[in-house]
Amino acid sequence: MEAALAAADAAGQAGEVPVGAVLLDADGQVLARAANRVETDSDPTAHAEMLVLRAAATALRTPRLVGCTLVVTLEPCAMCAQAIALARVDRLIFGAYDPKGGGVEHGARVFERTTCHHRPEVVGGVRETAAAALLRSFFRARR
Secondary structure, three states, X not given: OHHHHHHHHHHXXXXXXXXXXXXXOOOOOEEEEEEOOHHHHOOOOOOHHHHXXXXXXXXXXXXXXXXXXXXXXXXXXXXXXXXXXXXXXXXXXXXXXXOOOOOOOOXXXXXXXXXXXXXXXXXXXXXXXXXXHHHHHHHHHHO
16 A cells, blocks of 8 residues: 555646555566556546556456456546456455545445446555545645
């Protein structure tokens, strides 16, 4: 989570919503790390989770990331949750909960749908205070 928080902090300093993600292989080795690049890339899908999934799939030359763990600073939205399921990620660890935009524990609850083909193990609230503080600080500065 420390690497994801560092990526989130860098994103916030670059004017992006401070969300960072790291994808680990089954041995805990980092396969990819990224932060939100929605504004930088003018791409509404350039969420940190999407970027690490793409990078790891490209590096491993497979769309299925079996055995991998995704660590992200914010509860994934519905788009990212569905991508996590499609990628067959084994475990999702996230920091702050997102009652407004989350798609795992809130909102769409993608993994609870009968149409969801793969459900990762989910652990939420890891370093929640630190992850939420980055987001609060970012949005407070913009108000």
